């Protein structure tokens with residue numbers, strides 16, 4: 334990252350083609366996400382990952398999205414394309430998040446499903462062990478996917494939170510609603526997948542460009558989009574900053 338470490342971070346997730354990835358990079362996405370979860374229409378096979386991720390060439394930070402991964406899968410993913418961040422989008426406990434972070438030496442972003450205030454009860458515990466937190470809509474019981482469902486949630490549930498970690502918003506964001514979302518909740522970043530697609534798993538370069546532009550415009554309207562300035566240059570020692578309040 335450059336010197337502007339206070340700006341809103343934009344993540345485009347679920348990239349699996351060169352065309353879509355290039356669109357995200359050219360649009361100026363800060364983070365590009367690759368889903369390795371076979372049930373997802375955005376699943377990227379590890380055999381294809383190295384060539385695709387090589388296109389990033391340092392223009393953005395790379396994120397591997399995994400759901401309750403075991404050690405073997407984590408090792409395979411890290412060996413395949415050395416992601417900068419691991420996004421854990423399953424039911425990983427705080428202890429599991431801490432163990433993964435310690436073992437693999439990558440920044441960890443823990444996704445928390447939100448439908449009610451009670452879903453935030455564990456936020457302080459996760460903030461103690463994760464480098465950043467991502468809020469997503471809680472899926473219906475029995476849903477095929479734990480995320481990537483293109484569903485928003487009540488953003489006010491996550492308004493005004495400060496747990497000493499960067500916070501990102503996701504869940505049903507689009508170029509049309511990201512400005513509204515950021516006017517209601519000040520976040521360090523936004524993350525989108527379905528909202529920049531023409532069909533599940535089929536990214537639209539035009540929608541990617543529109544989303545990044547809309548997020549940037551919205552952030553420009555709020556010169557200090559977050560009171561939580563943060564740097565995104567790699568894992569840091571979390572212990573001195575831990576505040577569980």
Ligand SMILES: O=C(O)c1ccccc1N[C@@H]1O[C@H](COP(=O)(O)O)[C@@H](O)[C@H]1O
Pocket residue numbers: 346347366368370373374375398400422467469478479480481482483484503504505506524525526527528
């Ligand atoms: O995108 C997926 O297929 C996916 C699968 C399993 C877990 C998470 C997934 N996506 C992530 O979910 C959020 C919200 O996505 P959307 O914009 O509502 O589609 C985002 O972080 C995706 O990366």
